[in-house]
Amino acid sequence: MTSRLSRNPRSDAVDNRERILEAARALFATEGLNVPLREVARRAEVGPATLYRHFPTKEILATEAFTDQMRRCHLAVDEGLADPDPWRGLCSVIERLCELHARDRGFTAAFVSTFPKAVNFTADRDYALKAIAELSARAKDTGKLRPDFVLDDLILMLMANNGIQAASPAAQVAASRRFAALVIQAFQGTPDHAPLPPVARLALVAPGLTR
Template sequence: MTARLPHTLRADALDNRERILDAARAVFAREGLDVPMREVARRAGVAPATLYRRFPTKEMLVTEAFAAQMYACRAVVDEGLADPDPWHGFCLVIEKMCELNARDGGFTAALTSRFPHAVDFEARREYALRSIAELARRAKEAGRLRPDFALDDVILVLMANSGIQASSPTGKITASRRFAALAIQAFHANPEASPLPPVARLTPPASVSSG
């Protein structure tokens, strides 16, 4: 029995870690990165001491929670850079990053927040932003991207995209694709009235009192 105990403890520790990360991803996606660590612990069903033992700082928790999304982001920008048509590559990045954001709402908050002590995360974040800037430069030189485009416009699109509310996860992704298409048309140096993706049923905003 004692020979099996360490293995049991390791399994419990792994289970706690995954529950914490799942809870963190969910709560950060819904409520942003300002949620207290104790609230993450409560959602995960673990004691605060357990959370702090695994993740002593919020930076460590956020960077670990969104590690997979940062790798996915790198894959997207690398695919865009590899496209021989810079405008097509730029459009691909906007489309896929918006969809990635629609699937993991907290990802944009992580991408747009600075974590100076999380070296690996910061390096991946800076690589993604530099790559998008390089792709935009190429698209401008090709005469396809409007000359007054700035990298902050991509952040603006992602922040707006993260505010989409729909009646279902599928509806949110559908709405995100349409929003990305609208953004891409706005970014084009010579906008064309090309067909948009399907309309999604969106959650109506809260009613505003007239009085």
């Protein structure tokens, strides 16, 4: 019994780890990956040494912090692949990825970057991209996806989506949905200008272009 208990993490260590992850998720979501680890430690109310003991590098911390986002990314891609209509499946993936990334700026930065030490995250991202490549190939075969589409266009889409600056989190998501609709129309093999989602109030709008 004593031997078994000695292998269990101390409750304060577990609490510290969870507070660090919670702080990292909140800061990465709003500020991106440029947040200093000392700021994460301050938000979590732990010392820098405690943070580094649990997460020696920012890459390791980001990998752990974005586990749920990557799981939802995988789910979106897998459900898109399972759709018997590959174009509809691809559209669903685009919409869901744009919204997922609009809710978390740090996740976009991690997704489009290379973290050499975060092996698991890199493998997960590569899986998602390969699955999307397969789905896009199927959509091209139907003629509904433009033949010159390449996977880099998806990365470009995510980077542009990450640049949206809206007045509130809700407006951020609304703006992302409209952007996704525009992207889908741009990716179509044949024009089909369906109505766009409502306009969201953005943080910066040029005079005379609000209506």
